[in-house]
Amino acid sequence: MMLHTCWDALSEPVRVAVTEQTGNIRSASQVGAGSTCQLAEILHTRQGPIFCKGVRTDAGNTWMLRNEIRVNTLLPAGVAPRVLWQVEADGWLLAGFDLVPGRHADLSPGSPDLVTVADTLSLLSGFVPSAPVRPFSARWQGRIAPEVIDGEVLVHTDMSRRNWLVDGGRARLVDWSTPATGAAWIDTALMVMRLVRYGHSPAEAEAWASRVPAWSAAPKEAVAEFAVALHRLWRERQNAVPLGWRGPLVEATKAWATYRSRRATRVVLR
Known part of the structure; x- marks a missing residue:
């Protein structure tokens, strides 16, 4: 601690x-x-x-x-x-x-914050940084093939609701302590998992994600492979160091990975 x-x-x-x-x-x-x-x-x-x-x-x-x-x-x-x-x-x-005004985002079903969060993700999903940032695939080495998640877009990688500050019709993303470059849909995929954790079904969470153009353009098999790898990651973390807040994320990633795997042709949840 x-x-x-x-x-x-x-x-x-x-x-x-x-x-x-x-x-x-x-x-x-x-x-x-x-x-x-x-x-x-x-x-x-x-x-x-x-x-x-x-x-x-x-x-x-x-x-x-x-x-x-x-x-x-x-x-x-x-x-x-x-x-x-x-x-x-x-x-x-x-x-x-x-110091900017705002409160942590409400990610529950029906929240008006979801629209502003999607707007910010849409802006970021087209942003390429002007200086080198460590690739996301380097962090996930051995978990997924690099070509699945490689890209040039700057990604935040931590979609905790505490990292979203909402004020009126604006959503800011704070705590850029683990940035990376990767596929333009990565942050939206990580948000899908968070929405499932806060009560959305996987189908509802993905319907929200379709607001972000980069998500709609993402290769379906790549997203499925990422969902499965994400579940394995959170399951391993929870098995290594059990923490109360990790349990719901393990269950959320499992639900989403299962949903995604059923729609993929070569991805199997294990």
Whole structure:
């Protein structure tokens, strides 16, 4: 379990380095414990509020925040909060982001959020980054043939509802800590699995996915192979380290993979 800290508990060198970027900080308030960061706070400055997240550089997952900082500069405007600055001091890496309004997406059947989420995925599914990003197939080596998921499109890869911030008719995708490049339909496929987890049938989830052009153009056999590989991945993770939140994802991937396999000619769920 990751230990979390607050602004006031940071050392003076860290706080000084941050205030050199922000100006005087009037107050700070925690916004909950992040799963990939040890500090997540809103810093209230004269210029306005800033979202600050940070990790200790010896924590082992610093690479995730470095990924997020780097890929932020490659994203289309408005898709995610903009990185304003980064600071590395006294054993900490911190980044400041635009503070944007929003709440976590409601992914249940009938939710109006599903339309705005599909709109954002449609935009991203045509976006090719201007700098190299690690291929998704490298992460999935040995799980699926590279040609099934290879592509040039930037993909987020973590469609947790907590990574969607919805405000009115707009959905932003945050926490780009595990980006990759791959087939344009990958993020939509990962969202299909999440929708099944939140109460949609596989058929209903795929009907929603048809809002995204890249999904409609995806090779059906490739999607089926991906669904089966995704189920095996979550089943292996749950068997290795049983966690309560993983159980529903194992069941969701099984339901979707079974549905998909029945419509494929060469894919078998095992």
